[in-house]
Amino acid sequence: MKKKYARITGTGSAAPDNILTNADLEKMVDTTDDWITSRTGIKERRIAPDGMAASDYAYQASLKAMEMAGITAGEIDLIILATVTPDAPLPSTACILQDKLGAVNAAVVDIVAACSGFIYGLSFARALIMTGQHDKILVIGVETLSRIVNWKDRNTCVLFGDGAGAAIVTAADQPGGILDTYIKADGSLAHLLQVPAGGGRQPITPEIVGNGARYIQMEGPDVFKSAVKAMGEAATKLIEKTGIDSNNISLMIPHQANIRIIEATARRIKLPMDRVFVNIQKYGNTSAASIPIALDEANRNGLIKPGDNVMLVAFGAGFTWGSALIEW
């Protein structure tokens, strides 16, 4: 069988219009713009209005990616949608999106890998294209984290936001595209970043609704340390595997969780910050959506040119982490 390459031929992103600034948060919890900006780099985030859900933003982002790739919904043969904030527990958000798009020829699946979800999705898409099983795959990262944030907890509510990013991954004969990926997990550290209730272990009851267990709980400093270590490892592994070092990486697009984590990752692979894409100030941490939103903004702003090597690197709840190296 002829070897196929997995190329990203279209990107798209979408976010709610509604902006929540640090000044707004100062009125909600005991915090300051100065604390949030200096500790995280975040200035504002987008919040989905009532009635809007993940599939709505996934739909908007997907249409833009399809338009750029020049393909119709009927040509998509697989949808991989990464989220921890689905429209509903059942069915998958990918099923709801398939119907909205009219992607009637696509197999569809949701994956849960938190902030690493888009990297996991790209990794699976690349493998399925290289084995010849699929040709045109829509990979999406989307979140409405505002729905699982405790707006009374200043340790977490200042960090997160809503949005969606999408990419069309297409089978190609021409070498290049997603050169390699690296994905990892360590479930023994799950308790450091979790939503304890809402599943089979702690179903939603009136008591649960009152005690906050249905919201994100995070041990921030422990997560911070693990994120710095794991993102550095993920970037380094792909540099070792591909032989493409920081001198030859045109742009790194890291998960946008904290500017200090991003800077530490760049230092680890000796990449100057002028080759690191940062938009955390506008969106906060949008988990699975953060990398595809950033990828789309970098792409549409002309920061990525054909032949450029682009490194994506992520870390999230689970813990999960990973990276992807793309020759554009």
Ligand code: ACO
């Ligand atoms: N405003 C003001 N003060 C605050 C706030 C706030 N919003 N939040 C916490 N503080 C206080 C704390 O109470 C603490 O006060 P104390 O010293 O009196 O106890 C002090 O600030 C320092 O708190 P730390 O948690 O030690 O602050 P730190 O410098 O570690 O920053 C942060 C906290 C921003 C959460 C950081 O730890 C972080 O970014 N962690 C990683 C988050 C992350 O990467 N998540 C990625 C995955 S997310 C996902 O998968 C969905």
